[in-house]
Amino acid sequence: MVQNFTLFIPLLPFLAFAIIVLLTRNNNRLSALVAILSIVAALMLSYGVFLEALSEGAELAANPFYGAPIAWMPFGGMTINFGWYVDPIGAAMLFMVPTVCLMIFIYSTAYMRHNHVDEHGHPHAEDDPRYARFFAYISLFTAMMLLLVVSSNLLQFFIAWEVMGFCSYALIGFWSFRGRKEHHIDDAQVGRARGAAIKAFLTTRVGDILFMTGMILLLITLGSLDFNKMYDPAAMNNMLAGLAQPLPGVEWPVVIALLIFGGTIAKSAQFPLHIWLPDAMEGPTPVSALIHAATMVSAGIFLIIRAYPLLEFAQQTSGPAMQIVAFVGAFTALFAATIGLAQNDIKRVLAFSTISQLGYMLAALGIGAFVSGSFHLLTHAFFKALLFLGAGAVIHSIGTNDMFKMGGLIRKMPITGITFFVGAFALMGIFPLSGFWSKDEILLDAMREGFYPHAGMSQDLFLQIIYLMLAIAAFLTALYTGRQLFLTFLGKPRDQAAYDHAHESPVAMWAPLAVLATFTVFLGFWNTPFAPAFFHFVGEGGFMGLPPFEHSEFDPIALTNMLVSTGIALSGFAVAWGLYGFRPIQAGQPDPLARLGFVWKILVNKYWLDELYGYKINLDGTAQPGLLIRLVGAFMRLCAWFDRNVVDGLVNLAGWLSRILARLWGWVDTHIVDGLVNATASVTGEIAEWWRTMQTGNVQNYALMAMVGAMAIAILFLLRSFT
Amino acid sequence: MITQIPLVYYLALAAALFCIGSFGALSRRNAIAVLMGIELMLNAVNINLVAFWRYGAADPLVDQAGIVFALFVITLAAAEAAIGLALIIAIYRSRDTVNVEEINLLKW
Numbered sequence: 001m002v003q004n005f006t007l008f009i010p011l012l013p014f015l016a017f018a019i020i021v022l023l024t025r026n027n028n029r030l031s032a033l034v035a036i037l038s039i040v041a042a043l044m045l046s047y048g049v050f051l052e053a054l055s056e057g058a059e060l061a062a063n064p065f066y067g068a069p070i071a072w073m074p075f076g077g078m079t080i081n082f083g084w085y086v087d088p089i090g091a092a093m094l095f096m097v098p099t100v101c102l103m104i105f106i107y108s109t110a111y112m113r114h115n116h117v118d119e120h121g122h123p124h125a126e127d128d129p130r131y132a133r134f135f136a137y138i139s140l141f142t143a144m145m146l147l148l149v150v151s152s153n154l155l156q157f158f159i160a161w162e163v164m165g166f167c168s169y170a171l172i173g174f175w176s177f178r179g180r181k182e183h184h185i186d187d188a189q190v191g192r193a194r195g196a197a198i199k200a201f202l203t204t205r206v207g208d209i210l211f212m213t214g215m216i217l218l219l220i221t222l223g224s225l226d227f228n229k230m231y232d233p234a235a236m237n238n239m240l241a242g243l244a245q246p247l248p249g250v251e252w253p254v255v256i257a258l259l260i261f262g263g264t265i266a267k268s269a270q271f272p273l274h275i276w277l278p279d280a281m282e283g284p285t286p287v288s289a290l291i292h293a294a295t296m297v298s299a300g301i302f303l304i305i306r307a308y309p310l311l312e313f314a315q316q317t318s319g320p321a322m323q324i325v326a327f328v329g330a331f332t333a334l335f336a337a338t339i340g341l342a343q344n345d346i347k348r349v350l351a352f353s354t355i356s357q358l359g360y361m362l363a364a365l366g367i368g369a370f371v372s373g374s375f376h377l378l379t380h381a382f383f384k385a386l387l388f389l390g391a392g393a394v395i396h397s398i399g400t401n402d403m404f405k406m407g408g409l410i411r412k413m414p415i416t417g418i419t420f421f422v423g424a425f426a427l428m429g430i431f432p433l434s435g436f437w438s439k440d441e442i443l444l445d446a447m448r449e450g451f452y453p454h455a456g457m458s459q460d461l462f463l464q465i466i467y468l469m470l471a472i473a474a475f476l477t478a479l480y481t482g483r484q485l486f487l488t489f490l491g492k493p494r495d496q497a498a499y500d501h502a503h504e505s506p507v508a509m510w511a512p513l514a515v516l517a518t519f520t521v522f523l524g525f526w527n528t529p530f531a532p533a534f535f536h537f538v539g540e541g542g543f544m545g546l547p548p549f550e551h552s553e554f555d556p557i558a559l560t561n562m563l564v565s566t567g568i569a570l571s572g573f574a575v576a577w578g579l580y581g582f583r584p585i586q587a588g589q590p591d592p593l594a595r596l597g598f599v600w601k602i603l604v605n606k607y608w609l610d611e612l613y614g615y616k617i618n619l620d621g622t623a624q625p626g627l628l629i630r631l632v633g634a635f636m637r638l639c640a641w642f643d644r645n646v647v648d649g650l651v652n653l654a655g656w657l658s659r660i661l662a663r664l665w666g667w668v669d670t671h672i673v674d675g676l677v678n679a680t681a682s683v684t685g686e687i688a689e690w691w692r693t694m695q696t697g698n699v700q701n702y703a704l705m706a707m708v709g710a711m712a713i714a715i716l717f718l719l720r721s722f723t
Numbered sequence: 724m725i726t727q728i729p730l731v732y733y734l735a736l737a738a739a740l741f742c743i744g745s746f747g748a749l750s751r752r753n754a755i756a757v758l759m760g761i762e763l764m765l766n767a768v769n770i771n772l773v774a775f776w777r778y779g780a781a782d783p784l785v786d787q788a789g790i791v792f793a794l795f796v797i798t799l800a801a802a803e804a805a806i807g808l809a810l811i812i813a814i815y816r817s818r819d820t821v822n823v824e825e826i827n828l829l830k831w
Contacts, residue, residue: 697830699823700757704749 002048003065006084009049009094010147010160012042013139020136031132032109035139039105042146043098053091054537060088061541061548066228068152078224083152085227088538089305089374093149093298096378099519100294100385101142103512107389108138108286110508111396114184128284129179137174138290141167145295149302154215154225157306161211161267161299165204168296172283173197189282191621196279199615203276207266211303214259218310221252231309231544240317251318257311260303261325268300268358271332275614277355278606281347281401282617285392288347292354293385301361301377308370309544323462326366330469333359335607337476341483341593342603345401346391349484353427354384356473363466364442367449371539371549372441375527379434382523383426386516390420393505393513394488398498403487404591405495407584412502417489419513424485426520428478429569434524436566441527443470444561452557474565475572482576491584529554529562733774741767754814754821758807765800769793 016038024030053060068083086094112128128134141164148160175185176194185193215225221239224230239252246255264270269277277297281288291297304311304325314321333356340352357380364373393416394409395401410417426435450463493499504510527534532551539549579592594600602608610616613628625633744763751757776789815821 695830697827699826700749707745707749 002045002052003084003086004067005045006049006065006067006086006150007069007082009042009046009098009150010143012038012045013143013146017136017140017143020132020139025132025136028127028131031135032105035135036102036105036109038139039098039102039142042142043102046094046098046146049086050091050095053086053088053094058088058536058541060086060091061538061543064088064090064228066152068226068228073155080155080225081152082156084150085152086150087544088541089543090149092374092378092534092538093302094146096381097142097145097149097294097298100381100516101138101145101290103516104286104289104294104385104389105135105138105142107289107392107509107512108134108284110506111284111286111392115396128184130174134171134174134284137167137171138286141171141290141295145299148299152227154218154227154230154306157303158212158215161263161303162208164296164299165201165208165267168204168280168291169197169201171287171290172200172280174283174287188619188621191623192279192617192619193282195615195617195621195623196276196282199617200276200280203273203614204266207263207273210259210266211263214256214262217252217256217259221256227306227544231313231546236309236313239313251314253310253314253317254319254321257307257314257321258324260307260310261321261328264300264304264362265328266300267303268297268362269355270300270328270359270362271335272609272613274332274336274355275610278343278348278351279617281345281351285347285388285395288351289385289388289392292351292388293381297354297358298377298381301358301365301373304362304365305370305374305377308365309546311365312368312546322366322368324366326363326462326466329359329362329364329366330466330473331359332356333363333473334469334476335359337473337480339603339606340480341476342591342600343480344403344591346394346403346406346484346488347388347401349403349480350384350387350391353387353477353481356477357384357427360439360442360470360473363470364445367446367463367466369442369445370543371527371532371535371551372438372445374538375534376438376442379426379438379520379523382516383423383433383435383520386419386423386513386520387427389509389513389516390416390423393509394420396509397505398495398502400495400498403484404585405498406488406493407491407495408489408493408499409502410489412499413504415510416505416513419510419517420489421485422517422520424481426524428481428573429474429565430573431562431566432521432524434520434522436569437524437528439474440562440565441529443467443474443565444529444558446470447561447564448557471565471568475568478569478572479576482573483580486576486580487585490581492586494585494587529558730774730778733770737767737770737774739767740764740770752822752824754811754823754826755808757823758804758811761807762800762804765796769796772796 013035016035019034020031024034049065053065056063064085064087066083066085068081070082071079072082073080112131112134113125114128115125144160144163144167148157148164151157151160173193173196176190176197178185178190218230219225222230222235223238224235229235236253239256245251266273266276277292280291283291311321311325315323336352336355336359340349340356343349343352357376361373361376361380364370364376393413394406397413397416398406398409400406422433426433429436429439446463446467450460450467453460525531535549535551539551542548585592591600596603605611609626611624611626614626615623615629616626617623741764744760744765744767747760747763748757749760751760772789772793776787776793777783780786780789811821814826818826820826
């Protein structure tokens with residue numbers, strides 16, 4: 001019964017965070033040790049849960065591990081609990097997240113030591129000045145991702161989601177300030193990191209607000225946020241009947257589904273809110289790997305996985321929610337791949353490939369290929385972490401991100417090079433690496449639904465378009481990945497000094513690469529078309545009350561698709577070889593694709609979207625807001641002027657009038673009202689002054705008075721008795 | 724047969740005594756003399772009470788309210804004299820005088 005300890009999985013790294021922050025922050029080695037031990041413990045625990053889930057098999061989908069022991073927020077007849085919910089895909093995430101995170105943690109212990117040459121010419125390695133803090137942050141980041149994966153309700157999910165937003169801010173901007181004697185970064189990098197952190201935080205905030213709005217509406221219409229109860233059919237239908245339509249002809253489910261999808265757009269960097277992710281490369285490379293593989297962007301996809309029944313319901317009853325998801329995904333996949341072609345920064349190429357691959361996953365989820373989309377999420381995490389860590393090793397070794405200053409590095413860094421090749425081929429989708437199997441499944445689903453409809457149904461043009469977009473994106477992926485390989489690891493060194501400086505990474509860096517490469521090679525066999533074990537696990541029992549997913553047998557269509565997608569990948573790689581490998585690029589030679597002219601310029605400038613509505617961060621660390629932001633700024637200044645001159649004028653006029661009136665009333669008050677009061681008082685005082693002289697203090701006077709009074713009374717009585 | 728002294732004699736005596744006492748209480752400057760005046764007034768009242776009891780009660784041996792009243796007044800007069808003299812001594816100690824015209828602190 002390991003499942004009862006599920007909540008300890010996120011708790012352990014969180015404890016590591018607390019321990020590092022409170023106790024061990026001054027001891028770098030100890031902090032790293034605490035972080036790694038906590039993640040190892042979390043990993044063993046989550047493997048336990050994962051194995052228990054596997055032993056349940058497809059049964060788990062109908063009865064997921066669920067427990068909500070902490071009644072956290074009771075209100076208005078319902079209670080928001082704090083608990084766990086582990087269904088098959090959640091279990092698979094519990095396998096992936098800690099594994100990748102552990103590799104990144106181990107890698108970070110070496111990566112966060114910077115090499116530099118002291119004044120005597122001796123090379124030195126010293127820890128980053130905020131080494132311990134780095135481990136605190138990534139522990140918190142991991143903790144929150146794990147919490148998100150095991151969340152039992154959407155609000156708990158949202159908490160983890162938001163804390164991750166903060167962690168990404170803190171980590172992307174990790175080098176956004178520096179103290180004295182910090183030589184590993186320069187001022188331009190400080191400026192870039194600062195801009196990138198703010199940009200990432202604010203851009204994702206847009207989506208967070210949409211997500212939160214959707215969540216509130218969902219709570220109102222469904223009456224629960226618990227994953228266990230949220231998606232039962234009666235409650236879902238209630239959504240349609242419960243409230244008036246938000247707009248004529250629009251139903252609530254599609255509105256809510258798209259609002260929640262808005263959260264994904266920002267978090268998973270989909271068009272048009274992808275702009276934060278390339279700049280997020282300013283963070284240390286392990287952070288990039290963490291954000292791009294195991295945590296941040298996966299959270300967005302995982303949200304769509306959790307909201308999948310809602311999307312499906314919205315699609316069936318009230319609007320094209322899933323088609324919008326599919327189209328945004330496919331468009332982003334294609335769009336980001338084109339930009340990836342024209343990037344010279346080794347990490348930015350990977351950043352755009354991440355955006356593109358996330359688009360793949362969303363397209364898959366949008367066309368109903370739930371299982372293949374989820375599977376791609378898993379495989380992608382491994383090979384993208386591998387690629388980022390490999391790129392990090394290169395950067396760590398030669399000290400630059402610019403691919404045009406690299407070349408031939410595989411001779412200097414064979415292990416990094418070979419593992420990077422494995423990751424790159426997986427990204428391209430080369431048989432038999434994991435990327436091949438997962439991407440192939442997505443393309444197969446699109447192809448099968450689009451071109452080979454079930455008997456009696458017409459061909460679906462929408463799905464055909466999606467398929468074509470994904471196929472072109474696959475070609476471009478192979479092209480830019482090939483370009484990266486040829487520019488970085490093959491060919492001739494273009495910067496001899498950097499090349500001479502290059503060296504193989506320490507074991508703490510290459511060992512995680514090797515582990516991740518192993519997973520990259522073998523993970524794909526979990527879900528091949530011949531033996532779809534992952535499908536049996538995740539899809540066969542249905543999902544959150546949905547009917548089971550269909551799975552077709554291995555047939556000629558699948559074979560065709562395999563051949564086609566292999567052909568696409570190989571042709572993309574061949575074009576890359578023709579451009580960059582056949583005649584290696586020499587130092588100072590422009591990019592061969594620059595001959596595209598204006599198109600190239602568009603791509604290099606990323607379609608000018610940063611200039612249009614984003615926030616452009618320059619290499620020298622300065623930044624300009626985009627056109628839209630400047631327009632908003634101008635509008636705000638106009639409003640401010642209006643406020644200062646017109647609104648404030650009115651307010652001041654009202655104030656001035658009140659003052660005049662108040663003076664008038666003040667005069668009335670002091671002279672008339674106070675006069676009456678004072679008159680009363682002084683009259684009373686005068687009388688009292690006169691009367692008080694009675695009190696002589698002489699006791700015989702008083703006695704005389706008493707006597708006279710008594711006599712007066714006696715006389716009165718006498719007079720009365722006489723009359 | 725011995726003729727009874729009429730009631731009016733007693734009342735005249737009491738009235739005279741009361742007038743003398745009240746004159747003393749109101750006009751003497753010495754506090755002790757004032758107290759003595761008050762004693763005279765009380766005794767005048769006592770004479771009245773006893774006289775009215777003797778002449779007014781239907782059966783003097785049964786209805787003894789008059790003499791009981793007089794006894795109470797005597798007791799009260801003793802207590803009052805004790806307290807009054809104590810006060811006078813206290814005042815004398817603090818102000819070196821027993822002249823009531825000089826003891827007039829409690830005024831406006």
